[in-house]
Amino acid sequence: MASEPLVRVEDLVKIYRMGGQELRALDGVSLSIELGDFVAIMGASGSGKSTMMNVIGCLDRPTSGRYFLEGRDVARMSVNQLAEVRNRQLGFVFQSFNLLARTSALENVELPMIYAGVPARERHARAAEALRRVGLGERLDHTPAQLSGGQQQRVAIARALVGRPKVILADEPTGALDSRTSVEVMALLQELGREGITIVLVTHEPDIASYASRVLTMRDGRLLSDVRQTPHVAAVTQVTEGAEATA
Amino acid sequence: MNPLQTLRIALRALTRNKMRSFLTMLGVIIGVGAVIAMVAIGEGAKARVEASFAAMGTNLLIIMPGASTSGGAMGGFGSAPTLTWDDLRAIQTEVPTVRAAAPALRSNAQMVSEEQNWSTGIVGTTPDYFVARNWPVERGTAISQSDVDVGTKVVVLGATVAARLYGASSDPIGQTVRIKNIPFEVIGVAAKKGQSPTGQDYDDTAFIPVTTFQQKIQGGLQKYMTGTIFVAAQPGEVQKAQTDVTVLLRDRHHLMPGQDDDFSIRNLAEIAGAQAEGTKTLTTLLASVAAVSLLVGGIGIMNIMLVSVTERTREIGVRMAIGAKPRHILAQFLTEALTLSMFGGMLGVILGTWAAGYLASQFGWPTLVRPDITIIAVGFSAGVGIVFGLYPARKASQLDPIQALRFE
Numbered sequence: 001m002a003s004e005p006l007v008r009v010e011d012l013v014k015i016y017r018m019g020g021q022e023l024r025a026l027d028g029v030s031l032s033i034e035l036g037d038f039v040a041i042m043g044a045s046g047s048g049k050s051t052m053m054n055v056i057g058c059l060d061r062p063t064s065g066r067y068f069l070e071g072r073d074v075a076r077m078s079v080n081q082l083a084e085v086r087n088r089q090l091g092f093v094f095q096s097f098n099l100l101a102r103t104s105a106l107e108n109v110e111l112p113m114i115y116a117g118v119p120a121r122e123r124h125a126r127a128a129e130a131l132r133r134v135g136l137g138e139r140l141d142h143t144p145a146q147l148s149g150g151q152q153q154r155v156a157i158a159r160a161l162v163g164r165p166k167v168i169l170a171d172e173p174t175g176a177l178d179s180r181t182s183v184e185v186m187a188l189l190q191e192l193g194r195e196g197i198t199i200v201l202v203t204h205e206p207d208i209a210s211y212a213s214r215v216l217t218m219r220d221g222r223l224l225s226d227v228r229q230t231p232h233v234a235a236v237t238q239v240t241e242g243a244e245a246t247a
Numbered sequence: 248m249n250p251l252q253t254l255r256i257a258l259r260a261l262t263r264n265k266m267r268s269f270l271t272m273l274g275v276i277i278g279v280g281a282v283i284a285m286v287a288i289g290e291g292a293k294a295r296v297e298a299s300f301a302a303m304g305t306n307l308l309i310i311m312p313g314a315s316t317s318g319g320a321m322g323g324f325g326s327a328p329t330l331t332w333d334d335l336r337a338i339q340t341e342v343p344t345v346r347a348a349a350p351a352l353r354s355n356a357q358m359v360s361e362e363q364n365w366s367t368g369i370v371g372t373t374p375d376y377f378v379a380r381n382w383p384v385e386r387g388t389a390i391s392q393s394d395v396d397v398g399t400k401v402v403v404l405g406a407t408v409a410a411r412l413y414g415a416s417s418d419p420i421g422q423t424v425r426i427k428n429i430p431f432e433v434i435g436v437a438a439k440k441g442q443s444p445t446g447q448d449y450d451d452t453a454f455i456p457v458t459t460f461q462q463k464i465q466g467g468l469q470k471y472m473t474g475t476i477f478v479a480a481q482p483g484e485v486q487k488a489q490t491d492v493t494v495l496l497r498d499r500h501h502l503m504p505g506q507d508d509d510f511s512i513r514n515l516a517e518i519a520g521a522q523a524e525g526t527k528t529l530t531t532l533l534a535s536v537a538a539v540s541l542l543v544g545g546i547g548i549m550n551i552m553l554v555s556v557t558e559r560t561r562e563i564g565v566r567m568a569i570g571a572k573p574r575h576i577l578a579q580f581l582t583e584a585l586t587l588s589m590f591g592g593m594l595g596v597i598l599g600t601w602a603a604g605y606l607a608s609q610f611g612w613p614t615l616v617r618p619d620i621t622i623i624a625v626g627f628s629a630g631v632g633i634v635f636g637l638y639p640a641r642k643a644s645q646l647d648p649i650q651a652l653r654f655e
Contacts, residue, residue: 059568059648080572087570098565098652102263114252115570159569 371460
């Protein structure tokens with residue numbers, strides 16, 4: 001299995017039908033993502049990058065084509081098996097954070113482990129650990145409303161991280177953040193990447209894509225280019241709350 | 248994911264919107280409360296009817312003389328004296344299913360004590376009457392067989408009459424009371440019996456030996472008896488006793504097959520049964536009206552759950568993205584609906600029990616809260632929660648995660 005990449009898609013096609021019209025969101029995409037890659041998927045809106053992300057994230061099924069995650073054929077999985085894959089092998093980070101309102105950071109991070117059936121004590125410990133990992137060890141009891149955007153995104157990253165996934169899928173994770181907090185979040189993702197977690201990032205900002213080691217560019221549902229690059233190192237220049245994690 | 252966690256998540260979601268949760272529950276609270284209170288009223292009425300029939304004696308038969316016919320005009324029952332004293336003796340001695348039988352001759356008369364006077368019904372009877380009607384004498388003694396044999400002028404007062412003539416506290420035993428100007432000695436006071444199903448006061452009466460009644464009140468001995476006969480059947484043998492007595496009397500009166508009875512027998516157990524049936528119908532009616540309001544409460548739950556699913560579409564999407572299976576989402580929303588309806592049901596029980604107590608104390612309506620109805624009502628509200636919660640919960644569990652995540 002050493003030769004089998006983490007993610008392998010072959011000739012992916014996704015067609016949406018809207019009012020009799022066919023929209024080819026993915027039009028024959030083939031690619032592989034190796035364990036430990038930090039991949040940025042770029043493209044204008046409508047290029048199919050979000051659909052690509054949803055398919056890789058097992059939230060959506062392709063119309064045709066094949067998708068192997070760690071060698072397992074995702075297309076053949078049931079709804080429940082897909083849910084398990086999302087729970088155990090994948091972690092999601094969204095543009096709008098998507099934390100549960102009026103629920104503490106700790107409980108937000110515990111949520112995936114509730115569905116995984118992790119016992120309460122272990123759940124608390126692991127959630128607290130994940131929050132310390134993203135530099136929010138002092139804010140376990142804070143609700144999303146009591147946290148800044150950057151902090152909320154870090155809670156979301158902790159939530160993605162806590163299930164010990166192989167891949168973290170980040171859909172425009174900095175889209176709702178200012179440039180300084182964006183750098184902080186990217187620094188955190190790079191650090192997770194260095195620890196061996198595969199990261200797939202969707203963005204339309206070249207700045208953000210520059211932190212990745214590989215950039216896939218999409219247009220009209222096709223892969224336009226696949227470039228490996230030396231990533232920029234996201235450096236946090238000022239002393240911020242994120243510093244306690246990176247220090 | 249265990250049920251306790253599901254419950255915790257549900258409780259959290261519900262307490263986030265306390266006012267809405269309460270208003271949603273209100274339908275079920277009122278529904279269950281109404282069921283409990285309405286059934287309590289129905290059951291209370293039934294219990295009162297049953298109690299009054301029990302006071303009358305449920306294994307009691309009342310035999311009345313037949314109807315007279317004069318020139319084609321039929322008199323009512325009792326207008327023709329067809330029962331004889333020999334008939335009474337035959338019933339007493341020849342029918343094994345009869346425990347006791349006693350005559351009751353009636354007349355209204357003015358009773359005068361030293362201070363007061365009171366008009367009441369005088370009943371001429373025998374010692375068996377108190378047995379037949381299961382009516383003990385509370386103070387003093389009852390009429391004895393020797394009183395009947397001799398025709399002594401003694402009287403046993405009903406509780407109401409005793410209170411009217413002598414006051415509730417004083418002891419009338421040994422006092423003299425005049426009936427139709429004839430002095431009688433009060434030898435006893437009967438125990439309080441209460442009201443008949445039609446609200447008549449059983450205790451407003453006085454008893455004297457039947458022979459004394461014939462001689463002093465009615466005037467002169469007669470072959471036919473002009474009152475009724477009270478018959479107490481052996482326990483559980485009312486129907487048999489009624490048949491036996493009918494056969495005996497038809498034989499004694501030489502009635503041919505096909506000829507009508509010249510007497511009539513009232514079976515109180517039958518009347519009591521019919522009355523109980525009536526109140527049962529009332530209870531069913533009240534309960535079904537209340538059940539409709541419970542149903543409306545259920546629809547309220549469904550409505551709010553649907554709103555809640557729509558509102559929380561994004562949350563559902565997030566939960567699915569991080570690994571919730573459809574059944575987890577189903578369980579979550581179903582538990583919310585069930586919690587609303589069960590909790591509402593329990594509050595409804597409290598409300599209904601309180602309402603029943605309030606009605607009982609305020610309006611003097613008899614009410615009876617039945618534990619089995621309480622359990623059924625809570626169970627039914629749980630059923631309402633499941634039935635009406637299922638559709639919204641299924642809807643939530645079948646959402647497409649991507650659509651749900653994009654929902655604004």
